Amino acid sequence: MIGIFDSGLGGLTVARAIMDELPGYNLTYFGDTARTPYGAKSAATVIKYALEDTQFLISRGAQMIVMACNSASSMAMESVTRTFSVPVFEVITPAVELAASLSPHGRIGVIGTRATINSGIYEKKIREKRPDARVYAVPCPLLVPLVEEGWINKPETTMIIKKYLHPLKMRKIDTLILGCTHYPILKPIIEKKIGKQTIIIDSSTAIARAVKARLVEHPDAGEKFSRNGETYFYVSDMTKQFKKTAGMILKKSISLELADT
Amino acid sequence: MIGIFDSGLGGLTVARAIMDELPGYNLTYFGDTARTPYGAKSAATVIKYALEDTQFLISRGAQMIVMACNSASSMAMESVTRTFSVPVFEVITPAVELAASLSPHGRIGVIGTRATINSGIYEKKIREKRPDARVYAVPCPLLVPLVEEGWINKPETTMIIKKYLHPLKMRKIDTLILGCTHYPILKPIIEKKIGKQTIIIDSSTAIARAVKARLVEHPDAGEKFSRNGETYFYVSDMTKQFKKTAGMILKKSISLELADT
Numbered sequence: 001m002i003g004i005f006d007s008g009l010g011g012l013t014v015a016r017a018i019m020d021e022l023p024g025y026n027l028t029y030f031g032d033t034a035r036t037p038y039g040a041k042s043a044a045t046v047i048k049y050a051l052e053d054t055q056f057l058i059s060r061g062a063q064m065i066v067m068a069c070n071s072a073s074s075m076a077m078e079s080v081t082r083t084f085s086v087p088v089f090e091v092i093t094p095a096v097e098l099a100a101s102l103s104p105h106g107r108i109g110v111i112g113t114r115a116t117i118n119s120g121i122y123e124k125k126i127r128e129k130r131p132d133a134r135v136y137a138v139p140c141p142l143l144v145p146l147v148e149e150g151w152i153n154k155p156e157t158t159m160i161i162k163k164y165l166h167p168l169k170m171r172k173i174d175t176l177i178l179g180c181t182h183y184p185i186l187k188p189i190i191e192k193k194i195g196k197q198t199i200i201i202d203s204s205t206a207i208a209r210a211v212k213a214r215l216v217e218h219p220d221a222g223e224k225f226s227r228n229g230e231t232y233f234y235v236s237d238m239t240k241q242f243k244k245t246a247g248m249i250l251k252k253s254i255s256l257e258l259a260d261t
Numbered sequence: 262m263i264g265i266f267d268s269g270l271g272g273l274t275v276a277r278a279i280m281d282e283l284p285g286y287n288l289t290y291f292g293d294t295a296r297t298p299y300g301a302k303s304a305a306t307v308i309k310y311a312l313e314d315t316q317f318l319i320s321r322g323a324q325m326i327v328m329a330c331n332s333a334s335s336m337a338m339e340s341v342t343r344t345f346s347v348p349v350f351e352v353i354t355p356a357v358e359l360a361a362s363l364s365p366h367g368r369i370g371v372i373g374t375r376a377t378i379n380s381g382i383y384e385k386k387i388r389e390k391r392p393d394a395r396v397y398a399v400p401c402p403l404l405v406p407l408v409e410e411g412w413i414n415k416p417e418t419t420m421i422i423k424k425y426l427h428p429l430k431m432r433k434i435d436t437l438i439l440g441c442t443h444y445p446i447l448k449p450i451i452e453k454k455i456g457k458q459t460i461i462i463d464s465s466t467a468i469a470r471a472v473k474a475r476l477v478e479h480p481d482a483g484e485k486f487s488r489n490g491e492t493y494f495y496v497s498d499m500t501k502q503f504k505k506t507a508g509m510i511l512k513k514s515i516s517l518e519l520a521d522t
Binding site for chain 2: 042142149160163238241
């Protein structure tokens with residue numbers, strides 16, 4: 001069973017990408033909607049929540065953990081891998097590797113929540129892979145609420161995206177990492193505003209490929225994973241809006257269950 | 262000791278109003294920044310959090326509880342009064358009483374979070390006070406993140422406020438209740454967009470007057486409250502941004518402490 005968690009529902013973009021890359025694999029998703037969002041909270045709090053989320057997934061049979069949350073990935077990776085023995089994936093490294101290899105001139109932009117950007121993890125990881133790179137990171141804290149409200153095609157959203165991307169456009173970035181699982185939903189507008197010449201790295205696709213590579217490279221590990229096509233979607237709090245948003249992100253109707261945490 | 266809690270920092274507008282109305286009274290504030298916001302969460306979750314927040318304040322010596330959070334006020338009042346013996350104030354009734362008495366033609370608008378508006382509590386309470394009233398309630402879920410980001414004077418914020426208020430303007434409301442503790446920060450823009458002829462009810466001022474009235478009407482109760490001017494501000498999660506936002510709302514520098522919850 002592949003276990004995926006996120007601060008809320010944005011991580012469903014990762015679940016969707018993993019289901020596309022690894023059809024049939026059993027998968028359990030946990031969205032911490034009772035405490036969402038993580039993106040503006042402290043490292044201590046995000047680490048505590050990430051440990052609890054992982055524990056829940058393991059109690060449900062997860063043999064591998066995918067942290068679909070950039071804020072958790074940037075702050076809690078060490079604590080989670082130290083505490084649990086199952087393989088743990090975070091969403092940052094695969095996106096960084098893709099960006100470092102694809103960027104023509106090493107001018108790489110990153111957008112994310114305030115917590116993710118303030119952690120400095122993208123700069124650090126990009127420089128490890130590509131020391132010549134220039135990294136420009138911009139926090140875009142309003143994009144998560146805009147997506148959660150379904151304000152995808154509103155002119156205000158376009159204006160706010162344009163404002164956030166302006167400094168990156170000025171820096172003439174050639175590659176842009178979408179460093180938050182909510183942002184793929186806004187990709188068409190981001191693409192339009194940053195310009196077609198910029199390569200856009202969608203971290204949900206990158207992580208899904210990394211998980212697939214792991215299962216293919218380590219067939220012994222891979223074989224242990226059941227492929228009955230069972231999928232479970234849990235949340236720590238349930239509302240009508242959460243159901244609606246989940247359907248919008250996954251582009252299909254799912255059975256969202258309240259987790260007994 | 263007067264105890265005040267909110268889902269986060271918006272309730273500091275209530276703390277400020279109470280400090281203005283009752284200078285010198287000892288006061289403890291608790292902002293649940295680790296689980297903020299409450300406004301999009303379910304009644305079950307908000308009730309659980311409100312009980313825990315109240316318990317924390319009582320453990321710190323609170324003899325009276327002010328729920329400075331509209332979402333908690335609309336969903337958790339019954340549970341909190343049933344569970345604890347101290348007097349409990351919610352922010353909705355004082356604002357409703359003021360609106361019902363001041364509205365010239367009973368055309369009353371209410372804006373708030375999705376949780377507050379969906380609860381229907383404003384309509385219910387307004388009709389109890391003024392059965393002839395027509396109530397128009399509109400959820401404005403993006404205003405809290407905009408305030409928390411400090412996007413007070415940005416054109417996008419003005420556009421979003423105009424869009425939210427449009428249906429209320431069409432209904433020709435004569436009175437508008439700001440049904441969220443964050444909204445007083447946006448009052449100048451709201452005032453401009455809804456029109457000067459509309460009476461604006463700021464729930465933080467209304468609740469502060471209700472608390473004062475209680476202490477003055479019941480001097481026996483009032484006398485038990487210490488007036489050493491001691492104020493304590495606790496949060497369940499601490500970041501630089503929280504400190505900055507707290508200073509912006511209170512318009513002065515305070516010592517924000519991490520609660521040992």
